[in-house]
Amino acid sequence: MNSAVLINIARFILLLAAQILIFNNINFLGYINPYPYMLFIILYPVNGNKYGLLLASFFLGIIMDMFCNSGGVHAAACVVLAFCRPYIFKFSFGLSYEYQTVRLNDVLTPERFSFILIAVVIHHFVLFLLEIFKLNFLPEILLKTVLSTIFTIILCITIIYIIKPGKR
């Protein structure tokens, strides 16, 4: 076991616990909840095993679904985000992202911000689309997506700054 795997497992458990214990109970204005557990998918190593990422995202989502009684909506949203992740990398960091050392948990640059923004929007849109599951509620879906996205992004960036490994 190398340390990268251990760090990822720890991140998986801690983010899930924080989501269920704290962030699921915020209910700002009655229905707006942030979902920073998806930070696991964002922070997964860039060149890590992509099959591992897909499977881990699926289990991350399905555990969330168990706690939220929501069928498979979180699992679907996480899997879609995990699958789209390389394309978002390509969009935000340029074509040759695999050869440079992209580090997300560092000072916020426009590239990093755009990556997090696109990832959160994709995840939340799929999530609320499947959760509401009716197209005539499209305005509600979009409103929920936008409000939750703002909330999640603020929290994600805060968490990245807090758990940033000390300067070496």
Added chain:
Amino acid sequence: MQQIFNFIFKNSHRLLFLLLLGISLVLTVQAHSFHRSKVISSANFLTGGVYEQINSFSEYLRLKDQNEELAIENARLKSLLFNAKDTTSIPKIDSIKGVDKVNIIVSKVIHNSYNSQENYLTLNSGSAAGVQPDMGVVNSAGIVGIIDKTSKNYATVLSILNVKSQINAKIKKSNHFGSLVWNGKSTGFVQLIDIPRLASVRKGDTIVTGGQSVIFPSNIGIGTISKIQIDNETNYYTLTIKLFNDMTNLGHVYIIKSKDREEVLNLEKKENE
């Protein structure tokens, strides 16, 4: 054959993605239909256990409200007791099972949800305490929902704040029946539909359960009318009901177990055959 294997190896990442997405979509569709999958629900021992631990902490923060609520209910019951007619003069009617129709199981909400369109609560008593699907759940203020799934020690409740929920209800003073549904918008209001136009309704009228199903006994409070609309095509009222209950803050609840349930269901089954 060779080409099939090549295709699978080449696209294995995409295929795995499609497989996982397929599983989640199937679970999602199941969750939106009436029969939900039993595994992915918060009534299993892992999620139920975690919620019970969380609740044992957060319960302390609400003790004062809970006590007040219980004291109010005690006062109401006391007033009923003291104002009862002289019991000795009333003939006993248990020979036709006229009175003793329901059992009450006390339970506690360990997880509440009200921010999505399909909300489920989790209770800390399950089939070991005699809880079964399709029993009614109420608290001191009014109705809460209907038991959906049970495990040994936990149960999930289909909240009245769920677009799938449909409960028989009536206007207290005129006995006109309708269906109680939720449009998924506000947590304080539900809708009563299919009230015929000839019913006289006024703002502030009380809505209670109808007692046409075996789930709830009649005359349990639901709320008061806050807005009246009429559908010109069907000539039925759509009433907006302000709930007595604050669904965002639930503590102790009572599960209603109707003793006649089996008998009524068996009879209706025979009728349909």
